[in-house]
Each structure stands twice: as C-alpha cells, then as structure tokens.
Amino acid sequence: MTKSKVYFTDFKANLEDSHLKKLTRLVTKAGINTIDMKDKFVAIKIHFGEPGNLAFLRPNYAKTIVDVVKNNEGKAFLTDCNTLYVGGRKNALDHIDSAYLNGYSPFSTGCHVIIADGLKGTDETLVPINQEYVQDAKIGRAIMDSDILISLTHFKGHESTGFGGALKNIGMGCGSRAGKFEMHSNGKPVVDESICKSCGMCIRQCAHDALHFNENKKAHIDVNKCAGCGRCIGTCGFDAISTLEWEANDILNKKIAEYTLAVVQDKPCFHISIVCDVSPNCDCHSENDIPIIADVGMFASFDPVALDQACADACLKSPIIDGSVLSHQDHHHHDPFKDTHPDTNWEVCLEHAEKIGLGSRDYELEIVK
The missing domain is CATH 3.30.70.20 (Alpha-Beta Plaits)
Structure with a gap:
C-alpha cells in the first residue's frame, strides 16, 4: 500500500524568507494548486479562538492561504460552527465579533467570515454516513454548501481528545450545535x-x-x-x-472521526496544521497556559489522518518546555499529550479514522526547505 505524503517545513527564517513565504512554498509543494478552484466556493475551516485566549493561530496564516485560493481564482471564506457551551462563540453574531476581536476581519485576511451553522447554530445539513456511532451527521450548512474544504489547524493539546489536530478541527468544528451535542453526549x-x-x-x-x-x-x-x-x-x-451524560473520551474520539468523514467524503479537501504554541488545552478556553513543548513547524497533506499522525510523531520528539504543566507531570507514556491528560488516548481517533477509510497512519515525510 502506498504511503500518504505529508510535507513539512520548520520555523527557521531570515530576511529573505519569512514563515508566511515558507507556508506558501509548503502548500504549493504539497499540491494545493492541483485542486480546481476556479469560481468555486472554498471553505477554510479554522478556529477563531475564544476571547481571552492568545494561543490561536494568527490571522496572517489565514491570509496566506486565502491568497493562494485567490491566485487559483477561487472564492474563499473563513468558517467555523457555533459552540455548544456558553462563551463568545455560541451564536453567529457573538462568534463573528470574537473572530474580529482576534484579528480575523475581511481587512486583515482578504475574505469574509461565515458561521457555517447560522445565527443560533441550527442551520445544518443531515449527512448520512451509517457508521458505528453516527448514522446522520449534523454539519453546518455553509460547509456542506462549499465546493472545496481547506482545514487550517492550530495543533495543540486537548483535555478530552489528547490533542486537537485536523480531525478535531473538521469533525467537531464542522458539527452544528446539535452535532456537537451528539458527539459529546450519550444521553438525552x-x-x-x-x-x-x-x-x-x-x-x-x-x-x-x-x-x-x-x-x-x-x-x-x-x-x-x-x-x-x-x-x-x-x-x-x-x-x-x-x-447530564457526557460521552467517554474514546467514543468521543471515534465520533469525531465519523463526523470528519461526513464532511470530506464527497468534496476535494486539503489540510494544513501549524504546530506552534502547543498549549495544553483547546483554543476554546478563554485563557491559555504556556506551551507544553517547543514549536515544531508547519505540515500539509491531502490525508488528514497521516497529517495528524505526522504532527503527533513530531511532538513526541519535541523538547518539553520547563515550567509548563507538562514539566510537572510524571512521564509514564513519554507522550506529551497522554502525560498532560492521562485520561485521554489520541490514538483512538486515528485508529478509527483509518478503519473507516479516512486515510492512513502510514506516511512518508517530505521536507520542504
């Protein structure tokens, strides 16, 4: 079986070569320009960050990808779905305000923000997938209406899934509020x-x-x-x-994989993960602790499973930051995510994703200078 290709570039820069130039070179080498974007609606799925959190991706990364889409004559928009919990992103108006507050305005990114599941999080499309845990996924309508999906992910720790990577960004992030309820809950x-x-x-x-x-x-x-x-x-x-009945972390991870399948199964997709400011918890927190490991770099692939695996493997090799939550943990697993949140197992999501045909954990890493 052919290994999936994952492309990587580090954060080394100089006067002639910035991080953003390297990101453009990375996604170009990874093949983003092979997607026919002409006059197509291109959803760039991103996490805008809960107000108060400062670990989310800077909007400069989004603008770089928007420019790539525009150069391919596509119609780009930045998107996410509303949150299930109380906060600054539970309805579209607050969500857009939060995105603007964190720098994601049309003036800074070159495109509009569309909250995919509408004003109250109820604008959804039921997508039949008939999987082990999910029969009909509830996906934000604007995402399903798009012609192409690009996931732009801040790779970080997560208190329920181990880490938040491409699968988490797509699966949980594209679920409507009812979809998020289905993933999080096993009750009524x-x-x-x-x-x-x-x-x-x-x-x-x-x-x-x-x-x-x-x-x-x-x-x-x-x-x-x-x-x-x-x-x-x-x-x-x-x-x-x-x-009152929250789903076990392993089942949550499997449902996330199944929701990801609902989003990507019938449209061209491309995936980018930025591994920097790897905070212990999700960007949904209204705060962020110091990173648990050193910055790694930027990754891109057509395969979201291989991408998450490559990012995780790189994080396992990255030095632990002194003074972080992780530096005070007992390192029984030699895994920054399991050691930070011992009740989680991120591998479950990738194993299930591979099982249902989302991609392969077996990959070939190509370094882009």
Missing part, C-alpha cells in the same frame, strides 16, 4: 428550571413533541418521546438545556 438533554425563561422556543422547535410546559410553567422534556437530536440545545438562548 434536560432542562434546568432555574435558568428556563419559559419563552417556549424549544417547544416550537421540537420535531418530536417531546417538550412542553410543566406545572411550574417551565419547559420539560419527555424522555420517552425525545430523539436526542439536541436541536433544543441550539435553540435555547439562555443555556437552560444541557446533557
């Missing part, structure tokens, strides 16, 4: 009556007649009728609806 939602405002929006949105007002005039979910779709979570503007 419940209403916190102390928060419920009795507005009735969830009742009007429920397709299964599972919601009604109780004797306290608060929304109540009939678990016998509830299908567990999570749409009420996206509808509620007060975060009164949530789940």
Whole structure:
C-alpha cells in the first residue's frame, strides 16, 4: 500500500524568507494548486479562538492561504460552527465579533467570515454516513454548501481528545450545535428550571413533541418521546438545556472521526496544521497556559489522518518546555499529550479514522526547505 505524503517545513527564517513565504512554498509543494478552484466556493475551516485566549493561530496564516485560493481564482471564506457551551462563540453574531476581536476581519485576511451553522447554530445539513456511532451527521450548512474544504489547524493539546489536530478541527468544528451535542453526549438533554425563561422556543422547535410546559410553567422534556437530536440545545438562548451524560473520551474520539468523514467524503479537501504554541488545552478556553513543548513547524497533506499522525510523531520528539504543566507531570507514556491528560488516548481517533477509510497512519515525510 502506498504511503500518504505529508510535507513539512520548520520555523527557521531570515530576511529573505519569512514563515508566511515558507507556508506558501509548503502548500504549493504539497499540491494545493492541483485542486480546481476556479469560481468555486472554498471553505477554510479554522478556529477563531475564544476571547481571552492568545494561543490561536494568527490571522496572517489565514491570509496566506486565502491568497493562494485567490491566485487559483477561487472564492474563499473563513468558517467555523457555533459552540455548544456558553462563551463568545455560541451564536453567529457573538462568534463573528470574537473572530474580529482576534484579528480575523475581511481587512486583515482578504475574505469574509461565515458561521457555517447560522445565527443560533441550527442551520445544518443531515449527512448520512451509517457508521458505528453516527448514522446522520449534523454539519453546518455553509460547509456542506462549499465546493472545496481547506482545514487550517492550530495543533495543540486537548483535555478530552489528547490533542486537537485536523480531525478535531473538521469533525467537531464542522458539527452544528446539535452535532456537537451528539458527539459529546450519550444521553438525552434536560432542562434546568432555574435558568428556563419559559419563552417556549424549544417547544416550537421540537420535531418530536417531546417538550412542553410543566406545572411550574417551565419547559420539560419527555424522555420517552425525545430523539436526542439536541436541536433544543441550539435553540435555547439562555443555556437552560444541557446533557447530564457526557460521552467517554474514546467514543468521543471515534465520533469525531465519523463526523470528519461526513464532511470530506464527497468534496476535494486539503489540510494544513501549524504546530506552534502547543498549549495544553483547546483554543476554546478563554485563557491559555504556556506551551507544553517547543514549536515544531508547519505540515500539509491531502490525508488528514497521516497529517495528524505526522504532527503527533513530531511532538513526541519535541523538547518539553520547563515550567509548563507538562514539566510537572510524571512521564509514564513519554507522550506529551497522554502525560498532560492521562485520561485521554489520541490514538483512538486515528485508529478509527483509518478503519473507516479516512486515510492512513502510514506516511512518508517530505521536507520542504
């Protein structure tokens, strides 16, 4: 079986050769220009960073990729889906404000920001995949409407999945709020009556007649009728609806792989990961601790599984930063991600992704100078 190609360049620079020039050279060598982008809508999937977090990718990287798309006569837009949790990115207006606050404006990147699952996180496309854990993935509509997907990922640690790489950026990131609920939960939602405002929006949105007002005039979910779709979570503007049954990390990782399959299976895709400021936790945090390992470099591939594997392998070889959370851990695994979050196993996601045909963990690394 032919190994997948992954391309890599380091962060060494000089007066004539900046990081951004090297990024352009990297993606060109990796074959991004072989994709027919002429007059096509090109979704660049990125994490804009929760307000307060400073580890997210600088918008300069996004502009570099936008320029590549424009040079290929494509129509680029930066995109992400709304978050399930309370924060600065739970609806499209707050999300766009957060993106602008962190530098992702049309003036700095050369393209618009579109929140793929709409104003309240309910604008989704059901994508049949019939996998082990997910039958119909709930993907942000603008992403499914795009002709081409480019994932631009900040590779970092993650408290539930071990690390956040290309698969996490695509699978979790492209899920609507209901999709994120499906990945995170193995149960059905419940209403916190102390928060419920009795507005009735969830009742009007429920397709299964599972919601009604109780004797306290608060929304109540009939678990016998509830299908567990999570749409009420996206509808509620007060975060009164949530789940009590969080999915185990291994199953979460497998669901992320299956959601990634839903996004990439029928369209041209290209994947880029920037391994710098490798914080211990996701950029969804409203803060970031110091990086756990030294900066590595930039990677690109048509294969997201090989890309994640190559990034992880490089991180395993990178020096631990003194004073970081990782430097105070017992290194039983000799793995910066498992040692930082011992209850996680990032390999599960890659194993499952390979099993369902997303790509190969076996790769050939080509160095781009």
